[in-house]
Amino acid sequence: MVDSVIFYGNIIPLDRDNHRQLAFDVADNRFGFAAGSHVVPAVFDEFVAAAPHLPIVFLPGVGAPVPVFLVGLRSGKNALVNEGRWQGNYIPAYLRRYPLMFGEIEGRDPITCIDQTYALPEGKEGERIFTDEGTERPVLTDRINLMNEFFLAAKRGEAAMATLVQLDLLRPVTIDAKFESGETLALHGILTVDAGRLNELSDEDFLRLRKEGLLQAIYAHISSLTAIDAIRKLS
Numbered sequence: 001m002v003d004s005v006i007f008y009g010n011i012i013p014l015d016r017d018n019h020r021q022l023a024f025d026v027a028d029n030r031f032g033f034a035a036g037s038h039v040v041p042a043v044f045d046e047f048v049a050a051a052p053h054l055p056i057v058f059l060p061g062v063g064a065p066v067p068v069f070l071v072g073l074r075s076g077k078n079a080l081v082n083e084g085r086w087q088g089n090y091i092p093a094y095l096r097r098y099p100l101m102f103g104e105i106e107g108r109d110p111i112t113c114i115d116q117t118y119a120l121p122e123g124k125e126g127e128r129i130f131t132d133e134g135t136e137r138p139v140l141t142d143r144i145n146l147m148n149e150f151f152l153a154a155k156r157g158e159a160a161m162a163t164l165v166q167l168d169l170l171r172p173v174t175i176d177a178k179f180e181s182g183e184t185l186a187l188h189g190i191l192t193v194d195a196g197r198l199n200e201l202s203d204e205d206f207l208r209l210r211k212e213g214l215l216q217a218i219y220a221h222i223s224s225l226t227a228i229d230a231i232r233k234l235s
Helices: 044-050 138-166 195-199 203-211 215-234
Strands: 011-013 039-041 056-059 066-070 100-103 111-115 170-178 184-193
Touching (some): 066 138, 184 215
Antiparallel strands (some): 100 111, 170 184
């Protein structure tokens, strides 16, 4: 199961007074925080762009499965992070929005939050997110826009996930890998769309997928599984 706030420590509201001097790391080697996980949360809106580069699978979640990018075959090791740099051709939005995320409080609009444990690495200058007067700088505005897009996409994804479950399109699979060293391993607990079940859907259910705009994402997910071998070679 994947933690819905993986990579984040203590999440607190972003405050233009308390965080007036905060700077974001914008360097290419800023992704070291993601080095310790072989999965990264994904949203359906990313599937088409990411599919040629990253395997997209589903993992059991609280209440429903969740989509993730498979970025390594060894538990706790991201094969695409090397000395903080992302080695792949597609960087998941979940990583690009860090250290921001929306916080939800019942009865209120979502608020912009930040990982309290975030700090600019020693020796880096970064880009300040507020001016001396407390005005948002472009680096913050852009990150908030990305965070908002991810938040809305995740909400849409909940409905998409519910449809896949209702139509019984997911099946458990085991990924067997053999490495150049001769070592083998098996990755369990993964779900994928069953292409056979998809093809056997009634016309009514298949039309439902089309009307809900899910067909392109589903086919992208299925095609993305060919990228598992590339991840194996890096793991």
